[in-house]
Amino acid sequence: MLIKPCSLHNHNVSLSSELSYSRPFPCQLPPPRRTLNHPKVSVSCSISQVHSYGTVDYERRPMIKWNAIYKKISLIRNPELGSASVLNQWEKDGRKLTKWELCRVVKELRKYKRYKQSLEVYDWMNNRPERFRLSASDAAIQLDLIAKTHGVSSAEEFFLGLPDNFKDMRIYGALMNAYVRAKMREKAESLMDKMREKGYAIHPLPFNVMMTLYMNLNEYDKVDSVVSEMKEKGIRLDIYSYNIWLSSSGSHRSIEKMEEVYEVMKLDRAIHPNWTTFSTMATMYIKKREFKKAEECLRKVEARIIGRDRIPYHYLLSLYGSVGNKEEVYRVWKIYKSVFPSIPNLGYHAMISSLIRSGDIEGAEKIYEEWLPVKSSYDPRIANLLMTWYVKDGKLDNAESIFDHMIEEGGKPNSSTWEILAEGHMAERKISEALSCLNKAFAAEGSKSWRPKPINISTFFRLCEEEADSASKGMF
Template sequence: MLLHLVTSSSPLTTARPSTQRRPCASAAAGAVTIRCAASSSSTPSSSASEAAAAGQQVAKVHSYGTVDYERRAPLRWGTLYRRIAVGHGGRPVSRTLGSWDEGERRLDKWELCRIAKELRKFRRFNLALQVYDWMAERRDRFPLSSSDMAIQLDLIAKVHGVSHAEKYFEDLPDTMKDKRTYGSLLNVYAQAMMKEKTEDTFEKMRKKGFASDTLPCNVLMNFYVDVGEPDKVSAIIDGMKERNVSFDVCTYNIWIKSCAAKQDADEMERVFSQMIADESVIANWTTYTTLASMYIKLGNSEKAEECLKEAEKRTTGREKKCFHYLITLYSHLGKKEEVYRIWSWYKATFRTIHNLGYQEVLSALVRIGDIEGAELLYEEWASKSSSFDPKTMNILLARYAREGLITKGEQILNRFVEKGGNPKPNTWEILATAYLKDNKISEALSCMEKNDTEGADRLVSVLTSRGCVEDEEYKSLIDTYAFAGA
């Protein structure tokens, strides 16, 4: 029993050179979350050293739309970034920036935007927003363009919610309500799955002439795929053709994804053929992983593996997400040796492997039934990690629960807590479900923390689904919880 634990969470054609490359545009300089990646013709090396060398290729930094950052001499912004990222003694970002600006070196906009970009890259949205807020309070020194405001709008939505982002947009001067800020608002609505507002905003952009670019069309198409209406993508494609809106690699990737969502292999291969024939774009790793996903669903393992090999050729050391997709898709094919090969390449390419990387590989090993390998990987993570994310532990715990290995589940949870980990409500839900499966009612109830409303709600839901709520053995405990949480 765990009562001593206390919680405080078609043919495949290889890519050919093109006379023109159109990089994937990004709303608010990266606010949009459509899967896009730069293409490359480099092939994975069989040796770890060569893979590491390939992974160290320096990726260019895309412009924020205000300054040509790629031509600036590199500045020493890293020290300040680290101070902000680690909290520097718990001080607010504004104080850290102010101290640096006054005591060490006068800051310029390039450095601040670069720091904010890095913070956004690692999803430190609150910190990134504070950097932009600090600049906004000093507009005499840091004049903000509509691109900057588009980024700020996106960050406000992520940190404070859609309503605050809407208020920010409404308060913008009319001169700043251009295709960038409108595009950022469109993306905010799309990410929030707000259908009516997404469609209305796109229509406003169309009437104002802001939908003549590829990006808003891509956002709307991706939105329809995400909300389960892939049939509407074709109409947007037709509209783009009528208005002579050019396609980029993201357009084709989303179009292919919509075909996959409809499970229409013939149309998917037609779109892919059209993409290959379009000299203005080059298929990237996203194209081939999307194709592979479709072929896996259709049971065509041979074509799926061909696609994954093509995706590998377009993988560089810039995009960890590609490695995640390769590992996941190879595991769906049951290719254990390929999972380990990509994992070795991954570790040789990146100096630091974050929690998400371990989670992807751990899930893959569990999926293919390599529990021994998963346990070894978990121990590697636990010995190296300084951030005990319960999501990592939950992957193995859930497998133990499914297999009825309750003792192992208790052991891994106990060790996680001893190391300073903080289980989340779904951790207790996983364990409680395992106890219920083994008809251990008292142990299941021990997972209910009275001061953890969300966890208790989840557990009561599990108990209710199993028809246990009328059992006198623990009905009084549920009533007690309901009274305490009222």
């Protein structure tokens, strides 16, 4: 199981990612339900991505043609054609597809959050039951994809349509993940009770997921209750349990309580603190402005980077930026670039964000210029970092210049991009321009889960009242 928090304050655990079984189940997965054809519903949440439900039997095989299939699907320009168009053409050309290849394609698509296309691959297999025998782990993956693509209600309908003898701990785990991502506390708690009844809650994973939910809801006392239940039932805390408990203690109680949990953790001989442990502690120390202790933890983070894992470098950049240690930001960046021949957009985002927080806007601009010729695609979130700083500094012209360059480069402004420009126009009391930008923010691609910042709503209304512009107020 992998903890991959989307922010410095969330520890996200995916229950079913750790349930590894490769044996197929004797019953056949039901054909796809109509719920899979519902319009896409965007669910915004902080829970981690589920990368594996145990379908690892294909991992040891060499890369054959799955990579070519993946590229063809990921490069489809017309999303309405769907993954099926690629798969049909592949077989029309006389090349037979295997389940192993298709599952490997799904894994790669999910890795890059292409959930709709992943689900379409499974739909294609479901429509050929005589060729593809799908297991409970496949059903768990489909449930996860349905929740992310069509929403929790569709995932529930899929769950109810599965045979009872097909619903093992992976299926329940996938549904629980969906509830936790959507912060549906009552449904998650009810499902946890069912898992207790069925004997599925005998290891730390489901408890970790519930602790993640309570963390995301700021119900820190319930995190302590889950820890107590685990101890009472003799369920040993794993590294993820301790990391969540550390974060909860630091957020809710005090640094002293967090340090007490860390001492308990050190006494557990089965536990070896990892880089996430120390990045969590560093985050809490930074919140309390104990920068010396934070930097001690960051040195421990760096000492625990194993293999070719990029994520710790992103955390190091972000946290050193929060400390304001520009020298360390540049040092880590230099090491990062020496280890990896190419840096993804996320790495550049972490670096530019850190430099801006450190007050080094010139350095941030240089890294932005460095990113442009090597970028894999134009990520508007990187431009948004500079635009935000320019607007806050009263330099709307600079922000608009970055915006124009984004359009020239083929980038697509997102809702936040337009909101940043709206903030700049409101600062200059340009109501009609601000309203136009806000309208475009609501119409931007992926805006279903976006909402303007409350401060911007109140600022716009106040500006309309001061300028006696009731028409713009009513229009907004």
